[in-house]
Amino acid sequence: MKSRKMLLAIMSSLLVIAMVGCSTSNGGNKVSTDPGTATTTGGKDLKGDITVLTQKTDIVDTVFKDYAAKFNEKYPNIKVSFQALSDYEGQIKVRMNSNDYGDVLLLPTSIPLADTPQFFEPLGDFDEMKKQYNGLEERTVDGKVYGIATTINFNGIVYNKQVFEDAGIKEAPRTPEQFLTALKMVKDKGNAIPLYTNYAAGWPLTQWEADLTTVAGNVDYVNVTQPTSDDIFVKGQPHYELYKILFDAAQQGLIEKDPLTTDWESSKADLANGKIATMVLGSWALGQIQSMTTTPDNIGYMPFPTNAEKVIMPLADDYTIGISAKSSNKEAARAWVDWFINDSTYPVTEGGGMSPVVGAELPAALKQFEGTDIEFQFQTAAKAGQEGLVDKIDKDSEIGLWQPDFKKRIIEAAIGNKKETYDDIMNDLNEAWNKSRAAVASE
Numbered sequence: 523m524k525s526r527k528m529l530l531a532i533m534s535s536l537l538v539i540a541m542v543g544c545s546t547s548n549g550g551n552k553v554s555t556d557p558g559t560a561t562t563t564g565g566k567d568l569k570g571d572i573t574v575l576t577q578k579t580d581i582v583d584t585v586f587k588d589y590a591a592k593f594n595e596k597y598p599n600i601k602v603s604f605q606a607l608s609d610y611e612g613q614i615k616v617r618m619n620s621n622d623y624g625d626v627l628l629l630p631t632s633i634p635l636a637d638t639p640q641f642f643e644p645l646g647d648f649d650e651m652k653k654q655y656n657g658l659e660e661r662t663v664d665g666k667v668y669g670i671a672t673t674i675n676f677n678g679i680v681y682n683k684q685v686f687e688d689a690g691i692k693e694a695p696r697t698p699e700q701f702l703t704a705l706k707m708v709k710d711k712g713n714a715i716p717l718y719t720n721y722a723a724g725w726p727l728t729q730w731e732a733d734l735t736t737v738a739g740n741v742d743y744v745n746v747t748q749p750t751s752d753d754i755f756v757k758g759q760p761h762y763e764l765y766k767i768l769f770d771a772a773q774q775g776l777i778e779k780d781p782l783t784t785d786w787e788s789s790k791a792d793l794a795n796g797k798i799a800t801m802v803l804g805s806w807a808l809g810q811i812q813s814m815t816t817t818p819d820n821i822g823y824m825p826f827p828t829n830a831e832k833v834i835m836p837l838a839d840d841y842t843i844g845i846s847a848k849s850s851n852k853e854a855a856r857a858w859v860d861w862f863i864n865d866s867t868y869p870v871t872e873g874g875g876m877s878p879v880v881g882a883e884l885p886a887a888l889k890q891f892e893g894t895d896i897e898f899q900f901q902t903a904a905k906a907g908q909e910g911l912v913d914k915i916d917k918d919s920e921i922g923l924w925q926p927d928f929k930k931r932i933i934e935a936a937i938g939n940k941k942e943t944y945d946d947i948m949n950d951l952n953e954a955w956n957k958s959r960a961a962v963a964s965e
Contacts, residue, residue: 566596568599570599570853570855572851572855573624573625576604576628577607577628577841579606581872590604605624615632625852625855626845626862628844640847642847643844644668670844671842673870673875673878674837674869675806675839675840675873675876677838678733680808680811681821684796685796685799686708688711694825695824696833698763702767704716705776714796716777717799718798719784720801722781722784722785725926726786726801727929733826739831741900741901745904749904749912753952755949763829765944769933796820804874805885808874809872809874822890863877864879876888915962918958918962919959
């Protein structure tokens with residue numbers, strides 16, 4: 523078992539949990555000597571009108587307005603307006619063809635990293651800012667940081683503790699075998715759906731892919747090992763073992779009776795109120811589910827089951843927040859960015875993950891793992907010259923690692939809607955991967 527001190531140590535590119543470094547709660551009173559970096563220097567004297575764009579349509583008129591009021595206690599002369607985009611990626615891409623895309627916004631995933639400086643203001647030097655924030659690598663270009671993570675997500679399984687207790691499950695299962703046994707115990711109790719797949723919604727099935735690192739037990743696997751390997755869908759390999767759990771659960775009747783008619787919104791309430799035992803989702807879903815019950819402490823989080831020697835819950839940046847290069851109020855915009863990351867409740871409460879601030883307190887969902895052998899780590903970045911290689915192979919092969927298609931195929935085969943075995947599906951995916959990897963390598 524790893525000591526608490528070891529668990530909470532931070533390395534430059536590999537985060538276990540950040541508990542060293544200095545706090546940045548001084549927010550908007552930072553000063554930079556770099557004239558090309560957006561900074562704030564004015565405190566209460568700072569003035570300006572800024573527009574903040576968000577994807578949070580559900581809380582823009584409530585929580586965000588409360589944020590603005592609290593922000594104005596520190597910066598009374600900055601007027602903050604919000605615009606929520608229902609289709610953030612699609613709408614922001616159109617708006618960025620003009621100069622009118624707000625002052626503060628989330629960096630869209632569709633913008634290539636190399637193009638980031640065309641649209642966003644640098645926030646500071648990476649070597650300095652990494653002392654203050656985790657997860658900056660995703661939006662750093664030529665040593666300059668352009669975005670700070672609004673929250674750092676962790677990935678695993680949301681579960682109802684009361685359902686587990688009622689079924690006689692005394693502790694969270696660690697291995698696939700233990701997990702399936704737990705699901706059977708829930709089914710035998712008869713009062714809850716053991717594992718809800720959200721087949722009909724589709725996109726929740728893509729959440730399974732985020733747990734590949736846990737199954738591999740190695741942070742190098744996804745971006746370093748996988749793009750240079752053939753036969754990644756064969757028995758014993760992480761992808762095979764990951765989705766075998768989905769197949770086995772479906773085949774053994776441990777999922778919803780009619781997965782073709784699932785409903786995402788109602789599933790959150792059903793898990794919150796004990797009608798569902800587990801769902802494979804990122805930590806971002808915790809707050810949403812807990813808000814739907816009068817007993818939020820019943821909603822827990824656990825690592826995805828694995829046979830790996832060590833249990834790694836992978837960390838990943840959520841949207842990063844930055845400042846428009848076209849903003850005419852960059853200092854006021856920077857004041858908001860600093861306050862939002864350091865002083866608002868968003869990263870943990872609304873974002874549902876960990877604060878990116880070095881030294882920040884762990885969210886309640888993770889405190890249970892302090893002093894255990896469970897590690898929280900970022901995946902190793904791709905080697906130089908191999909950036910985006912996995913995505914390139916995936917696109918050429920049409921496998922859809924982050925699409926729901928082959929996950930749906932697995933479920934349909936398991937429940938008898940398709941006349942094929944799990945190995946038939948894995949063999950097809952493996953052949954497609956090997957063929958495309960060879961083609962991409964020869965380019």
